[in-house]
Amino acid sequence: MKKERVKLTAAEKSELFAEGVVTIVLLLLLNLSIIILIHLAILQDENLVNGIYFLKKTMTFAGNYHLWSWQRLFIILMWIADLIVLYWRLIRRYHQMQLRHVILELHYIADGHFDHRIPFAVRTDLQRVIDSINSLVDSTVNSINEEKAIEQSKDELITNVSHDIRTPLTSIIGYLGLLKSGNASQEDQQKYINIAFTKAEQMKSLANDLLEYTTLKSNNTKLNLVSLPIYSMLEQVEAGFELEAEKKGITFEIASRPKDLTIKADPEKLVRVYNNLINNAFKYGTGATKIKLIANLINKQTVELRVENNGAKIPKASLKKIFERFYRVETSRNTKTGGTGLGLSITKSVVDLHRGTIRCVSDDNWTSFIIRLPLDPEKAKSKH
Missing domain, CATH: 3.30.565.10 (Histidine kinase-like ATPase, C-terminal domain)
Known part of the structure; x- marks a missing residue:
């Protein structure tokens, strides 16, 4: 079975876009709140201002450079954190949509479409769930087919045994009827008896073979090794x-x-x-x-x-x-x-x-x- 990626519907793409927009707006508001709080804290505490100035002056990088704009560095780090949060929320929503598609496929199979398999290929632990579901469906279908084969086999067994017993039995009854009528000659009587005996032997052979076959198929049969x-x-x-x-x-x-x-x-x-x-x-x-x-x-x-x-x-x-x-x-x-x-x-x-x-x-x-x-x-x- 060819695997394919989960295809999002237009509504799901819109939902994913809306999730991104809402997340960006919330992050911008959060960033603005943090920046305002930090500015207020710095303005109200002179020691904090002196400490920041001391760090700017004493910390150096390669080439004896000083980092004078801590505000710019803080904003860059904050944007990186925002991107990580945005990616995490979008990928989480996308995985939820994948799960939604898998559930829909599962309901489709449960409605009786046992020839269908979930065709998705994903890069998360959800793939193990998909493979397990497909394996379970295969196992269930095999069990159903085996059950049907057993039922068909039973029907065939009854039909075949009935046929093979009825044929000689009909002959036996027919020839015994001729003997019972008393109209047959001595020679014909012996002939009818021989035929009836042969047919009875066939029935006995069938009964013996059938008994042996069912005995051998039994789980209780043991070998005398x-x-x-x-x-x-x-x-x-x-x-x-x-x-x-x-x-x-x-x-x-x-x-x-x-x-x-x-x-x-x-x-x-x-x-x-x-x-x-x-x-x-x-x-x-x-x-x-x-x-x-x-x-x-x-x-x-x-x-x-x-x-x-x-x-x-x-x-x-x-x-x-x-x-x-x-x-x-x-x-x-x-x-x-x-x-x-x-x-x-x-x-x-x-x-x-x-x-x-x-x-x-x-x-x-x-x-x-x-x-x-x-x-x-x-x-x-x-x-x-």
Whole structure:
């Protein structure tokens, strides 16, 4: 924001001019009174006259000069004092006008113009007040925006949960209605039961993911930190997906540098992170033939975990939203892929609990989820 000096109105300039005129008149009257009093005092006291004459005669300056006109010196000093008083009164009135402008700006902001900031630049402590007011307004606006975002997020949560529950529930009710009518054949009955069971499983998966997501977001969630050998964990994760990967024609590649890399983490929650990312690759990595699980020691405090697949590229516009709850790269909210839209949100929540970061990069060759975790989350927490 560009700072500008306070611009006085015509009325304020007139007020400042009037202040100067009044001050000059008062000072002239005061000076005249002082001079008259001094003259009267000198005329009435002969000793004072002799004393002044003695000082004039005895006091000398450079070049052996005497100062004979004390009256002239006194008047010069008095004029200097008058100028100082005049400047002080004018600058004080000007600062009052600046304060008046700041108050008007503050009232303008208080009327609801929260996009406005006080633009003045002054050379007094008032500038600190202006900067504090602008900072307070920024903080208030941010709080309002955060509150709106939370309310919008709650509305979206209700809408998304309602949609994802209603869709399978409608199917379940429909197929149970067909079974209840008794008109379906034995073969159709079995078909309807299987479909209703699948839809019920989808609802259960959504309920479980939603419960886990809200639990992880709770401030009361605690990690069960233990020393975890990364390579052994990656082997166990791979083994859990071996059959499904074989059906899809996908092979795993595991690497840990160093191979004995160990970190402090919650094993159950970290395995859930890998499960979510691998499931995500299975569901959305169309055409993938390889999944890489890589762990690298970055420095003495940080480890980088990568889950990569060579499937379809994620659009650039989706990369910024991919960790939002219920967000799906697919445009419609269908359930063909079987996802709840909470997997990556849960993943990010687990990473946040470990004091780490997660991001996704995707090009024509690889889609990579890159996680950076501290070797010891407790030490990382104490540093913050």
